[in-house]
Amino acid sequence: MKELITVNNVSFQYPSEDDLTLTELSLSVYKGEWLAIVGHNGSGKSTLAKLLNGLLLPTSGEVKVEDYTTANEKELWEIRRRVGIVFQNPDNQFVGTSVRDDVAFGLENFGVPRDEMIERIQTSIARVNMQDFIESEPHHLSGGQKQRVAIAGIIAQKPSIIILDEATSMLDPMGRKEVIDTVKQLNEEEGITVISITHDLEEAVRADRVIVMKQGAILTTGSPREVFQNEALLLDAGLDLPFSLKLGLALRDYGVSLKEQHLTQEELVDALWTLKSAD
């Protein structure tokens, strides 16, 4: 698989702090994958997101996106076009006075000609299913809708990577589902790489690969199934286990032993109703 982002031995320290926020971190992100980076508050996962598109520059080490490096200021713009970030607060990233103006904002910044801009705005707004709201003002939209507009603004720039930086943490369950489904679709149909930074393990369950972070370092990495085998490690990282895993563990303590772990509710339900009939 093609490597899109290479993080090489990166350390980072905020000027106002005494300790390193990230310590000699290395990781690779591959084309087309859905990577979840999980960790407790202060584990450095949001800092990592900002390093990936050059909003922050590493104190030491190197971040490379495709063939560009964030250390070179001229290449920063190429990187920012390729790596879009959806931030946590839906309101604080909505720049335009209407949905159309907001999607246009990024395109205007990159100097896209107007005719092409109009076309790209139409298709990307339709892609996130917001075409009925194209003239709407932000205060008439729900949080989930605003996040979908933010996604439209990113895909209009034809990126290769979308980073969700706690993008669903301020949304209600409906909005959360809207956003995750939209991104999932983009990931599957257009091969856009997704990095989802979250402390919600329910969301991480849907990823191809999970990285667990603690205190600025990578604790473990692997498929969700592999990572969630190790409950002690997740608890050590300060994370809350997904409901189906917790219930599985509780059942085991109660004396009902399931054969394996179940990451989603459906799997668990299937395992439970076939429990007795299996043998």
Next chain:
Amino acid sequence: MLDNVIIGQYIPGTSVLHKMDPRAKLLGIFVFIFVVFLANNWLTYGILGVFAVAAILLSQVSLRYMYKGLKPIFFIVIFTFVLHILMTKQGEVVYDLGWLKIYNGGVKQGVFISLRLVYLVLVTSLLTLTTTPIDITDGLEYLLAPFKKIKLPVHEFALMMSISLRFIPTLLQETEKIMKAQMARGAEFTAGPIKERVKAFVPLLVPLFISSFKRAEDLALAMEARGYRGGEGRTRLRVLHWRFRDTGALLLLVILAAVLVVLRTHG
């Protein structure tokens, strides 16, 4: 409550004035402010009046809104009128109270100056009534573009305006939320002596300020993430269309000015 908040005083419509290019409207207002000062006799003030009324009728804005726009200046109009009656001592005495003599020159001057104020307010409020704030911002950005040469931050100014406009409803929603939170804990915003009420607003303003700064920081980060780097090399989605009617409207104003120059009292 917040769905009814109108930013500025824009009244949606499809009249000729609504459809005009905001640049033409801004330039027109600018010219009109000078033209108003050309009038100095009954005839020229009459012509200006006809012009103002015609503009209002063209805008199809209901007279109720025009009246609303005039209300705040009624006091100033009456004050100037009275001041002129008392202070101007020209022409014949039309009324004599012994200690107070009213001259017909004073009455005339009072009427003229009051009319001048009313015309100015009527026509300028037509601008804000028929143009969305964002269009006014766009128009200003285009018109002020030449001043970029002397390092006036025109683009930044326009962007600041449009971001402020975008955040007004958001901040209003937030204010309402904070107010409710404070009221739930026993704060009183609407009753009590004025001093207490002013005091009650402090715990409202502090959280609002803090969150605004947080928003500004987040927004700056999001803008940078989306490749914002100043006005240089930027293209625009919003474009303004200068049409024949815009040139026509400005020509009409020039003609009006010429007519007034001819008909005004000289000497």
